[in-house]
Amino acid sequence: ELRELEEQYRPSDDKILKKKELLAETRRKHEDLEFQLMELETRCEAELEQAEEQFQHEQIVVAQNSKLRQNTLRDLDHQQNVILHQVIIEKEKLEREKQKLKLLFKQKKLEANELEQKLNGLSSIVHQEKKQHENGHQSSNDVWLNGNSIMYHSSPSNLYSTLNYPDNPSSAKANIKDNHQAKLDEIKEMIAVAKLEKMSILEHQLRERYDELVQSHDDHTKRIELEQKLANEMHNRGHHLIDRQVKLREKNRMQERPLTRYLPIRSVDFDLRAHIEGAGHLLDSSHIHVTSTSCRGFLLKMGGMKFKTWNRRWFVFDRKRRSLFYYQDKTESKLRGCIYFQSILEVYVDHLQSISLRSPEPREATFIVKTIERPYYLVAPTVESMRIWVDVIITGAEGN
CATH class of the missing domain: 2.30.29.30 (Pleckstrin-homology domain (PH domain)/Phosphotyrosine-binding domain (PTB))
Incomplete structure (x- = not known):
């Protein structure tokens, strides 16, 4: 009976031994998997810490770059304000000079009109004197032709003075008229030259101010572009770092080292x-x-x-x-x-x-x-x- 019982329980003992061996093998595999999991967690945590450190470093670099660019933009704004202030001052100065030139031109124009009126008056007086001289010369010729006794009683000196005196006032007045006309032409020419010089100076100054305004506008446009570029760069950098952290967390086991x-x-x-x-x-x-x-x-x-x-x-x-x-x-x-x-x-x-x-x-x-x-x-x-x-x-x- 004992032998029979031993023969009955012997297969069960073998099964228990096999189960123990299987359990020990399963336990060993489980421990290996636990160790692999622990190593994987350690590596992931280390990579995450490294990524966070790099992210913080890049954040510091971006903050420094943004601060530097903000300082540059502030300097550009200051320069632009200074240039605009100078342009406004120069514009007001040019407006005052323009008003002065207008007043001077009006004054010279009035003087020229007065001179012209004087010349017209002188020319009318000279013309009247010429007519009177012609009329007196014609009446003296009539007396001479008609045998007037007055001409016979005239002395040679009186005759000489009668014939030559009327020509002296006309020639003097003609000389005065020519002198006034020459002075008037000279004044007109000087006014025209001064006006051209002032206009050329004004045009040159306006051209320089226009160039400065164009340059300030270009600087303002560049500043806006830099601000936009900085904003886009910070936005893209933030998304890139976030994606990088997500990829580090989502690495699969195929990227790990083999068992x-x-x-x-x-x-x-x-x-x-x-x-x-x-x-x-x-x-x-x-x-x-x-x-x-x-x-x-x-x-x-x-x-x-x-x-x-x-x-x-x-x-x-x-x-x-x-x-x-x-x-x-x-x-x-x-x-x-x-x-x-x-x-x-x-x-x-x-x-x-x-x-x-x-x-x-x-x-x-x-x-x-x-x-x-x-x-x-x-x-x-x-x-x-x-x-x-x-x-x-x-x-x-x-x-x-």
Whole structure:
């Protein structure tokens, strides 16, 4: 009966063992997926922080550019106001000069009219005297022809004076008329020349003011265009940064690194530096030094069971000796501890902040190396160096 019972329960034991193995495999896959999810969240948060920092930097740059352009526009407005004020002053000055020229022209015109009236009066007087002279000369000829006794009793001197005297006033008046006409022509010519000079000066000044007004209008148009361009640029920059943040948040899992990157690597000819560079890290930091077989740098380590203090230690990840050593200082003369690859179970970032609230700055650079004996709480100098250390140590996590 016992044998029969053993034979009956033996298949159930096999099923239970198979179920246990399946459960352990499922649990391991679940833990791997949790670790991938944690790594993905860390990377997304870091990229989001970097994008926010870049966004703030670009906002500062845009604010500085807008302030500079506003100062430039303010200077242009001031120059435009100064130019308009000068144009108004010059315009009023030209108007006053124009009124003065008009008054001067009217005065000269009145003087010319008076001179013309005087010349007309003189010409009429001369004409009347000529008529009287002709009439007197004709009457003297009649007396001479008729044998008047008066001409016989006239002396030669009287006859000479009678014949020659009437010509002297007419010639003098003709000379006066010619002189007045010459002066009138000269005055008219001077007025015309002065008027042309004033008109040319006025035209030149008006042309210069017109050019200045055109230049100020062009400056005003350019200022409006700059304001519009600045507004459009700030609008487009804001939309571009918002779209960039949305794209960073919506990255799918296909853009992440493959699962094989998180598995331990036991190959002898494995190149650690090429592997880290291929993972997307830049190895130009002064906090960490990576070669093809080792990685060195300072980390803050929390003490063990008795003393929970943070100490600065020099860590050496050595693939040749398949161990993670930490020393007192950079000389590597005083060894403080050793972690074998076979004892490392997993390496992950302290997302749950189980220790980061008590860890020193930078707290976001805290990560945990879980071993068979105990967990090691470490803090890197920067977040980027922390990611490099996690990717380096996980290649030696052979405890699973």
